Amino acid sequence: MTDPRAPENAHARPAAEILAALDASPSGLTGAEAAARLARHGPNSLPGARPRPAILRFLAQFNNALIYFMLAGAAAALALSHYVDAGVILAVVIVNAVVGFLQEGKAESALNAIRGMIAPRASVLRDGRRVSVAVADLVPGDVVLIEAGDRVPADLRLIAARSLLIDEAVLTGESVATSKSTDPVTQGAPLGDRRSMAFSGTLVAAGQGSGVVTATGRATEIGHISALLRQVETLTTPLLRQINAFARRFTILAFVGAAAVFAFAVALRGYAWDDALMAVVALAVGLVPEGLPAVITITLAIGVQRMAARRAVIRRLPAVETLGATSIICSDKTGTLTRNEMTVRRVVTADGVTLVEGAGYDPTGHGFAPDPVARDLLRAGLLCNDAELHPGGWTVEGDPMEGALIAAAIKAGLDPAAERAGGRLDAIPFDAEHRFMATLHDTGGGRILLVKGAPERILAMCAHQAAAAGPQPLDAALWTDRIAQTAREGERVLGYAMKPMPAGTARIGFPDVQDGLTFLGITGFIDPPRPEAIEAIAECRRAGIEVRMITGDHAETAAAIARQLGLASDPQVLTGQDLDRISDADFAAAVARTQVFARTSPEHKLRIVRALQSRGNVVAMTGDGVNDAPSLKQADVGIAMGIKGTEAAKEAAEIVLMDDNFASIVAAVREGRTVHDNIRKVIAWTLPTNGGEALTVITAILLNFALPMTPVQILWVNLILAATLGLVLAFEPTEPGVMARPPRKAQAGLLTPFMVWRIGFVSVMFMAISLAVFFWALSQGRDIEAARTMVVNTLVVLEIFYLFNVRYLHMTSFTLTGVKGTGPVLAAIAVVAAGQLAFTYLPVMHRIFESRPLGLADGIAIIAIGALSLVVLEIEKHLLRDRFGGE
Structure with a gap:
């Protein structure tokens, strides 16, 4: 079998040389070649923990104070020649041991099955397209795409990195995330200084990048210390x-x-x-x-x-006990309380509003003719976009909202393949801190910077707005009103802007987006509530369990969805800015009377959970992103999303929902x-x-x-x-x-x-x-x-x-x-x-x-x-x- 760790010293050699050594290309392997390499190298997985011999597991059942007492009684009976009594005592002890032995074997099987249910997947390039594959199917030469919240699935030689920070504490013990680049480092650089590499098992803290797989399975760096990482699930709980x-x-x-x-x-x-x-x-x-x-x-x-039969996978058994006492559930909105089938419902420009028909990601049968500014806006949404929309079942690889933008662009007559033919030259990936994404493109007629993100943030960076008659001075008050009006309809809002860039521009940075942007408009997305979530919230009320919605959405959007869900007829809403203005002394009381928290940061979520716990509540918290990990860990029961949840969220949680459905939380509480x-x-x-x-x-x-x-x-x-x-x-x-x-x-x-x-x-x-x-x-x-x-x-x-x-x-x-x-x-x-x-x-x-x-x-x-x-x-x-x- 070929050594999957070759080539050696990948961190000290240029990325192009490593690609050549692996007979790979930046567009990835073909499906046939990947299958052949998988057969040669084997799966990208670490060997499981060696099971204890059955005899040792059986003998361990006797390690109990009560059993010692029973055995002492049997010994006393034998000493007095009461053989029948001694035999019956031993029979009771053995029956108990057999029951425990069988149960332990059953529990180990269940936990192994659970590990398989939450096995991660990775985004790779195969045949030039972005696809999702099981981590076990990765092979040397695969090109893997990584972004904030992902766990690096194999050892990678980076070939692209943008604002990429990786937490390598599991390998190096360093608590500060390491900044990554594509430049080679010295051959003798210690592991923590190999900035051109991303190692299997580490967490992407920020940014995005791509890399070619240089090692899989036990040949990875983490494979050498896998004994430390193969943590054995324990059945010992507080109870x-x-x-x-x-x-x-x-x-x-x-x-x-x-x-x-x-x-x-x-x-x-x-x-x-x-x-x-x-x-x-x-x-x-x-x-x-x-x-x-x-x-x-x-x-x-x-x-x-x-x-597990109700699609709630318990990763840590103490959660079983705690669930029964849950008094407050803090839930994310998108995909948990709603369908997560985003649809662009309206396109708003300075010249008017265009309503878009259809629901979900299927663009067929709902074509429309947008005005020129609306067309430019939809083109910006199509290009400033990391998702892929796959025909057939019309499934989205990537963010649901970005998938909805592709569907809306197709409805407007745009061809994604033709529009993207010029390629993306550079990008500033979306981050929760700056709340926008920017990309640089060569459209054939010049280079253009496109920006997409939270409309308030985009507006703050613009001085003009696009209109059919030409650019106009930005009317911030008009847009603030339109954003609020769209949000009141229960729609999620994104803003768009553009800026022509000088010829030859190849890189963009934050200074490029600070001025000179022209605001194109906004889109309103609808994500209808799940019918089963509405019933589940009603059941929570009957069970004395309060539900709080914590979301990054606009306050009006969140309030509208809360009303549709039956969370409250007139929900109390606090935004992140509102929370920042509340004193510590008043914070817990304010949180207790609020049903909806909008525009929140990870720090806000953490404070909310702690405030609710300080009033004697048992808090369950749902989340899917790396920014949710602190609050998931703080909550009495952390609940991660199994479909759209990041590995960081799953590892911080006690429960993984395999269907991302709020109703499954309520079933688990039951x-x-x-x-x-x-x-x-x-x-x-x-x-x-x-x-x-x-x-x-x-x-x-x-x-x-x-x-x-x-x-x-x-x-x-x-x-x-x-x-x-x-x-x-x-x-x-x-x-x-x-x-x-x-x-x-x-x-x-x-x-x-x-x-x-x-x-x-x-x-x-x-x-x-x-x-x-x-x-x-x-x-x-x-x-x-x-x-x-x-x-x-x-x-x-x-x-x-x-x-x-x-x-x-x-x-x-x-x-x-x-x-x-x-x-x-x-x-x-x-x-x-x-x-x-x-x-x-x-x-x-x-x-x-x-x-x-x-x-x-x-x-x-x-x-x-x-x-x-x-x-x-x-x-x-x-x-x-x-x-x-x-x-």
Whole structure:
């Protein structure tokens, strides 16, 4: 295989020499040659992280304080020759480890799939045309186009650079972006001084350029340190850390409590020390919720998969938790709340207004005849333009507004190929700081400077305006009124200007655009709101979630779109200039009562997010550009656009929307609330069921009567329930009305006052019922083995019926849907029922667990007790949930 890193020392040799060495040209490779080179060099990708051996991943499941406690109990049982007890304890531990092992493998697969979903693409020249290809398909000799916000996809020898700054911190550690040029540097220049190169993995901070690929994959500079860059996604989240800390505290409490009960049983109740030790081991093992961290992790992973199905890809698992608490969504407008199908609706010159028909990028069937000034304006929009409009499906490669300008020019009878035949001589790329783009062209009749950008900025650089009768002095007041009027129609506005340049001019700079420009006019673009975004905003209102629009558009444009979206009937609007005039003391209050922020800078977005957070809000922020990265990182949940988002935005975000649709954000919030609900259900079921078992044994020891369950029977209950009922709540669907509730408070704990009450109430109720069944059976003349068998079956049936109660924390369980259950619930109950039938009737189980067969009447009575307990718990839920704040 040919070395894809050749030629050597590309940074020290002229660009033309490198192109020749790679048998390439500035217009790029042909498609056939690119395919042949891809076959020779292989894909432009780094090798994935070496997976841990399965045996190590399995053993890692035992690295948990609760598991250590369980293993210590098994060791104690073995030391006392209680082999059955030790075997059951180990079975519980192994079941938990297997569940965790399978879940981890599933989570790794999901994360690998996520990485594939958000794999970047690159703009290259192939067959002389700009096309978008997967980064993995780049080959040496490809000519790649880069601009602000892009991640450099391979090592490039620059052949063109304009105001190009690249952040190379990932390679050099330098925090200041490096200015790039096409001039060679010395052969021995260190990596940070190779200004003629752009290295794979670095970020384009400003400007634009192009370069020929000199190295791909592991042959790139970043390939040599890829081990540092292959960051492993971690499943540890704040919630899981909280659960693990709870597990450690619970283990200590269980150990201390077990020691106290052991001392009490031996010293005051006359238990033999080995019997007391086994009873206490079983008690502690029954009390400790050893599978809770694994089940919660599974719940989070299921939430990630459900969100992915709704086109919201979770890059960092903590976002799953945070989404459920989101109280404010700050959203970009274009493409997220709107269709991102820009159309030039009107062309405004000094001589009048021309309305343009049609929608989207298809220019066919909507031709019109513009006046001469309007024609010059559309030609300026066509030439001062980096986009490509591809026929067939009429798709745009590049900025949607620039694509709309090409479509409008074609409607006006202009031929893009003919108009662009003279080529572009130089350009000042658009930047958020100066808010315009300028290009230099040779039109055949002379050289001309064309400028396109924010109309207020363009007006400030002009002294004249074009008209059919010839240039006129600029009427700034007239244009300010026309811009505002166009914006009030909900249209986005761009301004255009031109300036003849001296013959032979080959370069342009900022001084060239400061004076002598003639204003051509403006165009108004319409980008209609997405119908699903309108409904999604209404759903946000019902869910108590506020929506803020933060956009770079003109204030009137933003307000018009906000009204169409139903954001507010009379939206409050603040511009970037307004924000600059507000004092720090008043800033948060002003932001809180504002729905629309227009003409904002990255600094403004950052201040807005911080101000909202300072008032206790959980803020989700959407963005697509490099200028959004600071606010995306600051937000509680950063949401990047998967289609038009830059790599900088995606890396700063926790979530990537694969369809750039606001409705997908709301769907993800719904799933986030479901995940949080299901985690609370898992805890609400696990702790009181374990507590009921423990209290039953403790009461027997304290009051000095025979244990209602033997240690091995307690372990059987844990074993049969650990991988069945304890797991199915992770799969629960969304509760009705989940989006009708207000967001939970950011700092609210999982154990709400109602849940604390519920844990205590259910634990005591299960204990009371178990003891009542035990003593009733003894009073009927049953032997103690039969009585204990009834207690075990009663406890399992109680936990089954309690599961149906816990499935709905915010509403009654007495509905047809609630009674029917779900597939996982019914499957788990079937497994538990089969296990209990075996426990009760199989002779081998009688020998292991000292159980006895029961009559049909006993079974009916036990089921009736379970059903009655469900009625009691439903009444308790109805009476007390609202008293404890609806939780």
